[in-house]
Amino acid sequence: MWKWLSRKSENGVKGFEAVVEQYYEKVFRLAYRILQRYEDAADVTQDVFLHAYRGWKYFRGESQVYTWLYRITINLCRNKLKQQKRLQSYELPMEVGEYSDGVEGEESFHVPEVASVSNSPEEVAARHELMEMIEKALNDLPVDYRTLITLRDIEGLSYKDIAKILGCTVTAVKAKLFRARTQLREKLLPYLKEGESNERCRDAT
Incomplete structure (x- = not known):
């Protein structure tokens, strides 16, 4: 991919090139959902991995790689929206109540499957x-x-x-x-x- 992705991890985590291969599409998908513009999402995705690469030597594996990448993605998307003055409704993060791990009573939104063998x-x-x-x-x-x-x-x-x-x-x-x-x-x-x-x-x- 990009030349600067040839570096290997110094702290026992998988090489950075493998990280890009594993998470590139997911990062792009998140950026596109937020920005709704293909070119902007592509630019932000490359910036995400450039930022991550620069900070890779400091990553100690105390959090999951994807949470780290998604946090960078959201921050860069927010910056992009601010530059474009499209951030009117962005309110996260928001503190409400006490920390809880429970999921009782959750109703999720499931995207339906497009087709299956039995569908007409x-x-x-x-x-x-x-x-x-x-x-x-x-x-x-x-x-x-x-x-x-x-x-x-x-x-x-x-x-x-x-x-x-x-x-x-x-x-x-x-x-x-x-x-x-x-x-x-x-x-x-x-x-x-x-x-x-x-x-x-x-x-x-």
């Missing part, structure tokens, strides 16, 4: 249509809500990891994520035909 062409087409609805609704969310849903419901990170990335409590993550999911469901409702909304919302969520 009509079902596949309906799934594609639903995916487009979800994509548009997700892109219409405030950037902090998009970030949370991406980290939790698309990338599958734990509450604890998200809290570390965002520098806030697990309780704050849960509270904000609940509002993000609620707003996403509300944005999906206008796209659903009358009489199908409940069934298709259940499919989407």
Whole structure:
């Protein structure tokens, strides 16, 4: 890939080139969700790994590599949005209540599978249509809500990891994520035909 990625780790963690190969697409996907512009996401992704490379010798493995990379990604995306004056609704991090690891009562948002062997062409087409609805609704969310849903419901990170990335409590993550999911469901409702909304919302969520 890039020439400066040939360096090997000095602290027993896998070589940096392997880190890039493993996390490049995930970092780009997160950056794109936040920035919504391909060129900006590509620029930020390269900057993320350049920053990470410069700090690689200081990385002691006390946190997961991906939480470190995602934290850099979000910070650089915030800087990019500030430069473009598109940061009006970015509110993270947010402190709410005490730290908690519990997940009791969680309702997650699951992106449906596009197709399976048993799906008819009509079902596949309906799934594609639903995916487009979800994509548009997700892109219409405030950037902090998009970030949370991406980290939790698309990338599958734990509450604890998200809290570390965002520098806030697990309780704050849960509270904000609940509002993000609620707003996403509300944005999906206008796209659903009358009489199908409940069934298709259940499919989407």
